Amino acid sequence: KKLVNNVEENITIATISAQWTTIAIPVQISEDVITILPIDKGVPKLFCDFPLIGTEVFSFPVLINNPNFNPTDPRDGVFLTKTERYNKDIDENQKIMQQAIDLYYELLEFASANKWENLHLLAKINNIPEMPEWLSKSYFNDTILKPIRERLLHVKLVKNASGDLKAILDEDDSIYMYFPYH
Secondary structure: OEEEOOEEEOOEEEEEEEOOEEEEEEEEEEOOEEEEOOOOOOOOOEEEOEEOOOHHHOOOOOEEEOOOOOEOOOOOOEOEOOOOOOOHHHHHHHHHHHHHHHHHHHHHHHHHHOOOEOHHHHHOOOOOOOOOOOEOHHHHHHHHHHHHHHHHOOOOOEEOOOOOEEOOEOOOOOEOOOOOOO
16 A cells, blocks of 8 residues: 555555566556556665665666575665676576566566556666666676667567557567657
8 A cells, every 4th residue: 555645545566476586566457457657766676575775776677576685784785796706695696686587578578468558667777877886887787788678679568650569670670660869
């Protein structure tokens, strides 16, 4: 439940899990339509059973929970960096993150195939302007951002003028649509 203007609202959360990893996104269900809701800016993105305060800056379109994450000492993140030497905690965190990314891909395909509304919210992943100490830019860009952006090009997320969902690239990797930018 959430309090908005002194009125309680029920919140519905869509989840998908594998082993100990669960990803979640808030949704609204009305009749036969499922609408993805935005995640409030102040909500942590990573949970180790409890929210890891400080992970609000982590640019990821869903919430990730795994009780086996190895958090930092102040519990403000989980080390996701590239290292020359083996580090058990970092390696475990990276495996959990890869599992979360795979679950995210499943959710993305399912939501698209079932024509959920606001699919663009599942594509909301950006560069992080100031990296927290527990996250390396190279790990984030190479392991999270670039693969997800590549995947998003092939998922039917954009409604065209006739109301059909289309991907930016079609089946033979030709550009189906362009987005203006400046």
